[in-house]
Amino acid sequence: MTLHPHIQARVRSEIDAVIGHNRFPSLGDRGVEKMPYLEATLLESMRWHPPVSSIVPHLPIRDDTFRGYFIPKGTTIIANAWAISRDPAHFESPSSFKPERFLDEDDSSSTPTVDPRHFVFGFGRRICPGMDLALHSLWMGVALTLWAFEIKLRDEDASEMKNWGDRERFTFGNTR
Ligand code: HEM
Structure with missing residues (x-):
């Protein structure tokens, strides 16, 4: 939110329009139809920096083949x-x-072809069972914080943070 103040402002104006200043946001306010930009911001936060960037290791219980690759048990x-x-x-x-x-x-040419919820929380039988709780908690955290506060950098931190948003945590030799 500090790196993208215009996004913060747009989320807040959505919250202001739907909830106003006389009550706190509550989970009953959650919904793509009610606050689509807040939902999109949550999805983008998880996509931009997936909290568990290399998912917990899995182990096949039998030999398998995937896209021509043989994967031994x-x-x-x-x-x-x-x-x-x-x-x-x-x-x-x-x-x-x-x-x-x-x-x-x-x-529409830039619409994502994958929903971040389909990879950020893992895969298959061991997919995160806390996914819905996590998403509701994140929604409450973001909605309450931006309802009440404007998050800004202090001037003395601004120059240090200026290019932070462009940094990548990891790089891969074979990225396309
Ligand atoms: C943004 C928040 C969260 C993220 C990104 C996240 C992500 C993940 C990931 C990637 C896994 C591994 C899935 C796999 O092996 O394929 C996992 C497993 C798990 N998560 Fe979460 N999680 C979150 C929040 C939570 C919460 C709030 C709870 C519980 C209240 C929770 C409980 C668990 C448990 C118990 C497992 C192990 C499941 C198993 O191995 O069968 N997680 N989570």
Whole structure:
């Protein structure tokens, strides 16, 4: 929110319009139809920096073949959520923080082809059972914080943070 003040302002104006100043946000206010930009901002936050960037290792209980690769039973499989989040085939300009990509208002050619909830919380039988609780908690945290506060950098921190948003946590030799 400090790096993208215009996004913070747009989320806050959505909260102001729907909730106003006379009551706190509550979970009953949650919904894509009610506050689409807040939902898009949550999705984009998780896509931009997946909290568990290399998903907990899995282990096949029998031999398997996937897209021509033979995977012997017992192999350690690490799904790379970070690489999925940075795949330009799924997300146009993947390093940019852009909630609009999840809204219809965006140019349809840049609409994501993958929902971040389908890789940020893991896969298959071991997918995170706390996903809904996590998303509701995040929504409450963001809605309450931006309802009450404006988050800004102090002047003395501004120059240090200026380019932080463009940094990548990881780089891969074979990124497209
Ligand atoms: C943004 C918040 C969260 C993220 C990004 C997240 C992500 C993940 C990921 C990636 C896994 C591994 C899934 C896999 O092995 O494929 C996992 C597992 C798990 N998560 Fe979460 N999680 C979050 C919040 C929570 C919350 C709030 C709870 C509980 C209240 C929770 C409980 C668990 C448990 C118990 C597992 C182990 C599931 C198993 O191995 O069968 N998580 N989570």
